[in-house]
Amino acid sequence: WTVKDTVQAKDNITSVRLLRKEVLQDVSDAESCYLIRALLKFYLNTVFKNYLDEAADVRIRRSFSTLANNFFVIASKLQPSQEDEMFSISESARRRFLLFQRAFKQLDIQAAQTKAFGEVDILLTWME
Template sequence: MNFQRLQSLWSLAGRPSCPPLLVMASRMQMATLTCLSLLLLWSQMPGAQGQKFQFGPCQAKGVVPQKLWEAFWAVKDTMQAQDNITSVRLLRQEVLQNVSAAESCYLVHTLLEFYLKTVFKNYHNRTVEVRTLKSFSTLANNFVLIMSQLQPSQENEMFAIRDSAHRRFLLFRRAFKQLDMEAALTKALGEVDVLLTWMQKFYKF
């Protein structure tokens, strides 16, 4: 992509309009790289610096929770109406309740990575069918932006904290894998509001 094309993308609505992340493999890496570069540039603009997620020692700037909520609300009714297994919850209290600040960095990084690599990736074809691709792309793009800025510590003294956060994530993943894949994807997407509500506790102005 040449510089003039980059400038053209940058000028749209004050924030880059990125191609969907979840595309066929031959173009996915380049599209994702371009999108992420533009989003990271945008996050460094004046006005974006005062808004950030602070997950313990980790932080992510340039993300507006309202945009995430708007994207979810656009698909909420569709996703939750398709969830017929009301007795199961993936993001239950044992996963998200009383998470320490130190744990939060590891946990959110792992959850967002799972949503990107498993949930959004496997649900991509359905988003085209039900015409919700734009909303899911907005969520995915912002999840990438947040995750790319988080740098969980790998120091030995942080092992107990990493282990605690990992155990929480395993509870979520175990519940996900106990369901049929289609049902699990639907439920995970229908619970994005639970994830966003928890994440917003760590949002600083």
């Protein structure tokens, strides 16, 4: 079993998707920098930080740590522009991120963390 299979097998809420098309579809290149950074920081501060014990329980801690470290490296290298004309782009990315965050908060915290970690493959595919 892969990490993805292990985590997704624990996801009992199949009717909800956090990284849905309204969040990830038709994102401009400029907007993607802001959105990726926001999503990676959220994953680092909310998902990885709180899912560590669960990862140890299902014996995926090493892969989990590697993934978290890679997210940290990518997030630290993304420095969105501070120019005024970028404001509308950053606002659009913020609205997309808030859709994701609202969906996360509507679930029980354990279920939300499992779902978010189970959707890492969607995030990585989209980031490519």
